[in-house]
Amino acid sequence: MTSPLPSALTIVPPGRPLVGRVSPPGSKSITNRALLLAALAEGTSHLSGALKSKDTTLMAAALRQMGVTVEEPDATSFVVTSTGRLLPPAAPLFLGNAGTATRFLTAAVASVDGTVVVDGDEEMHKRPIAPLVDALRAAGVDATSETGCPPVVVNGTGRFPAGRVEIDGGLSSQYVSALLMVAPLADGPVEVALTGSEIGARGYVDLTVAAMRAFGAEVEQTDEGTWQIAPTGYRAADFLVEPDASAATYLWAAEALTSGRIDLGVASDAFTQPDAKAQAVIAQFPDMPAVIDGAQMQDAVPTLAVLAAFNNTPVRFVGIANLRVKECDRVSALATELSRIAPGLAREEGDDLVVESNPDLAGRLAGRNHLTRIETYADHRIAMSFALAGLKIDGITILDPACAGKTYPGYWDMLKSLGVDMRPA
Structure with missing residues (x-):
């Protein structure tokens, strides 16, 4: 988005498959x-x-x-x-x-x-x-x-x-x-x-x-x-510098959520970064595994957790204790914000994250007055991953969207290039 970003951005579900070509930024x-x-x-x-x-x-x-x-x-x-x-x-x-x-x-x-x-x-x-x-x-x-x-x-x-x-x-x-x-x-x-x-x-x-x-x-x-x-x-x-695999996870997930086809210009097996392992998990959506070990693909866990909300069956994320010392406590943030979308949708169990999953979430109106305001904790990965929920649920609103600039300054422009509408909130 060429103009300065608003303090809050509401994603408008496209209601169709996302199709196009996107070049992820460098790693x-x-x-x-x-x-x-x-x-x-x-x-x-x-x-x-x-x-x-x-x-x-x-x-x-x-x-x-x-x-x-x-x-x-x-x-x-x-x-x-x-x-x-x-x-x-x-x-x-x-x-x-x-x-x-x-x-x-x-x-x-x-x-x-x-x-x-x-x-x-x-x-x-x-x-x-x-x-x-x-x-x-x-x-x-x-x-x-x-x-x-x-x-x-x-x-x-x-x-x-x-x-x-x-x-x-x-x-x-x-x-x-x-x-x-x-x-x-x-x-x-x-x-x-x-x-x-x-x-x-x-x-x-x-x-x-x-x-x-x-x-x-x-x-x-x-x-x-x-x-x-x-x-x-x-x-x-x-x-x-090869393209960023962590950034690619948002595109792979957007493709899976909308049954779309997004060409990244690079094959998933061409990445040498650990987060590329997430592609094999995303490819199983909406039947992702009941247990996902995030230890070796830590920055992909927020993407996978939001995707898991729409999975056919619950998902437990293990090996993610290190996520508590990232830009924010991502285990807590993911549990809190997913449950803001639907009470009880996610919870912490020790250092594990359990996402209950509910494929019927797609198409719902989010929250009171049709808006669910997602707190991002100044964490770029929380902002970018929860924007994915807005592809399926009307009213998902991302607070402080500019924090995505920490690693992906063009993220919101990328979504717009695929035909996703957004409005200031």
Whole structure:
């Protein structure tokens, strides 16, 4: 939507299959990895197919604060020029509620010769980072976080320490990725090892390793929980960012809900991101499995949960405890907002989410006065996933729709391009 978004947006059910072609934006996860690696590489790197969103803008701005030249020649490209070393910034790095940028930079700035403060907004101040800070401290890095959440103060020495660094990756794979990416800047070889077998969304670590190798790093995984990294530094590279699989889940779900046909221009099996696993589940709609393990496709769970509301049978989502420490407590948010559509439609059971499912919801008028106002908690995935309910239920109203700009600035324009009408509420 070219004009500024209203504070609330009501989706008008199209009443027909959605048919068309949509190109998803570039992957946020891969874009932020590539931006950091290019900044740690000597020379000029060209990143194409990249995502321009709030999260990647914050990452780019932080890199510029540390002496890196980041140019944006067009809507999907970054040109990054660096000496291969990050300089101490004159002010704290402000990263909003961008989890990837905050965690990746917390480790990366250990290579800075000086003090760096990694900070964010009020929501980021609630998101845990203690496991990463503890791992850095144990490795010999002077890093502190008074609350176990940002802000983090890192007093770097100009090099990352060589040797073994252990990390508890159970809460977030981003901690593991953060350590892996800074490791090639060490004085000698680094061994990154998990302290347990649990790791959230392991597939994202594979994304990290692939991106590191593209920029010249030598990484070897010696067993399920250990990686050996050589002190090679990084080389500038030309890097193509693949489309965002998390964004693709909304399109796959919209297609399933409306019996439509949406061409993404890329096959589902061409994605390397973990959330692409959701496509196989969505393809089973309206007979999705009774139990869905969301551990390895966490950002797809909001999409799947809203789709489950229209399934033929109830769905229990397991392995999703990590969703409680995302941009909001997504387990609670999903249960609350689904039950706002229909009382008792979803509930929390421990860290599981149970969606009762009711295919008769389609075609209903939502809520009192035919409006159900969905609270989005400043969480882009809550906003975008609940818009899908509006494809089938009249009166679904999304509050703060602009929060989708965190990862998919063109989301509402995309729906309009498929013929979905929306009105300010």
